[in-house]
Amino acid sequence: MSGSLQRASSNHRLLEVAQRVAPAGVALTLFDGIRDLPHFDPDIEAGGDVPAPVVAWRRALSGSDALLIASPEYGHSLPGALKNSIDWVIGSGELERKVVGITAAVPIAERGRLGLAALAGTLRAVRARLVGGAPIARGPDFERHVTELVAALVHEAELPGD
Numbered sequence: 001m002s003g004s005l006q007r008a009s010s011n012h013r014l015l016e017v018a019q020r021v022a023p024a025g026v027a028l029t030l031f032d033g034i035r036d037l038p039h040f041d042p043d044i045e046a047g048g049d050v051p052a053p054v055v056a057w058r059r060a061l062s063g064s065d066a067l068l069i070a071s072p073e074y075g076h077s078l079p080g081a082l083k084n085s086i087d088w089v090i091g092s093g094e095l096e097r098k099v100v101g102i103t104a105a106v107p108i109a110e111r112g113r114l115g116l117a118a119l120a121g122t123l124r125a126v127r128a129r130l131v132g133g134a135p136i137a138r139g140p141d142f143e144r145h146v147t148e149l150v151a152a153l154v155h156e157a158e159l160p161g162d
Contacts, residue, residue: 001031003071003082003119010105010138011070014146018068021147025160028068028150031060040087054088061094066131066157068101068150073115078122086122095123101131101153103146109137131156 002011015030022028036053038044044051061067071082089095102119104112112135120130131153136145 001034001067001069001085003034003069003079005035005079005081009072011072014070014103014105014136014142015068017143017146018070018150021143022150023154026150026154029060029064031057033057033060034081034085037081037085037088040084042091045091057085058089058092058094061089061098064098065159066099066101066153067095068103068153069119070103070105071115071119072104073112076114077118078115082119083122086126090125093126095126095128097127097129099131099153099157100128101149103132103149104135105142106135106137109135111135129156 002009002015004011006012012030015028019028019030033053033056037057038051038053045054069082071078074080086095100123102116102123104116106112116133116135120133123130132149136142136149
């Protein structure tokens with residue numbers, strides 16, 4: 001999933017590359033539903049009426065062996081919509097101990113590190129098994145670095161790959 005709500009974001013493009021380079025036998029499905037999630041409010045769930053976008057998000061996570069997040073850095077942190085999506089599953093457990101790859105598509109390698117550190121800290125709340133964590137600079141080695149991250153994610157999740 002992309003942490004960006006921008007449809008043509010470089011992080012969305014990174015995920016499209018990841019889909020293309022995923023090994024045979026591994027299906028990488030893009031989840032584009034974080035824009036539909038309401039603001040996290042425990043009272044909503046306590047009332048027993050879990051919104052359909054939350055149900056879809058939880059179902060997507062439950063049905064996956066691993067998660068790959070490509071996220072921009074906003075204000076030296078993670079985007080609010082991404083944090084909101086994680087908040088919706090902290091109590092319900094879909095991310096608990098899940099293998100989660102994290103990265104950011106950036107113009108230069110020095111960018112994005114603070115956002116990824118904030119994302120990693122948030123994912124530690126659910127004891128996610130983190131893979132990656134470094135930004136990937138757009139340029140001639142971009143696809144190779146995405147391929148390496150996908151391979152590491154597949155390996156950590158013990159998925160059948162090439």
